[in-house]
Amino acid sequence: DAGITQSPRHKVTETGTPVTLRCHQTENHRYMYWYRQDPGHGLRLIHYSYGVKDTDKGEVSDGYSVSRSKTEDFLLTLESATSSQTSVYFCAISPGLGGVGELFFGEGSRLTVL
């Protein structure tokens, strides 16, 4: 199994509070991704990183920020959580999608915003 750990795995919070989700990898892969999974929408990319301090937006980045100060950690922050951000969040890593590259996913973090 790919060495990906997401924390916390479950969180319940209230509207307006800040939330940070952590993704930790032991594979030393260059690329890291945050997706959210919602019924009827599949997986949608929030942000991704292609190296330390190098990040870019995905299709649903509004209301989210990310940081990557070390190769192994990619943090997703909701500055002020809203009920529309209730979702399951997946981190994924990849050495690169060229050639035989593929995405390896963590087990997900279920966030409920009341």
Place this chain on the structure above:
Amino acid sequence: GDSVTQMEGPVTLSEEAFLTINCTYTATGYPSLFWYVQYPGEGLQLLLKATKADDKGSNKGFEATYRKETTSFHLEKGSVQVSDSAVYFCALRGTQGGSEKLVFGKGTKLTVNP
């Protein structure tokens, strides 16, 4: 932009039945195509892939052929098992800007009854 459309579920089959899950895509150039599977309570994992037209990806009895002329990558299995019950996602990696990202379909839930 790039997009993936897959048949809506849920799909319910009896054990040993034939499975087809349709997937079509819109993309410029020659994208790479993937099928991922998500078992209950887990993250996604790669099932199979194809990187050029007419390639056939296969794994665990599942197959999919990259058809450029019909822009399709349908997933098939000749005889499903109860253990195949999962959500299946079709995905593509484009060749234009942002080629280190995967675009996913909305997923198709498969339930196989004994």
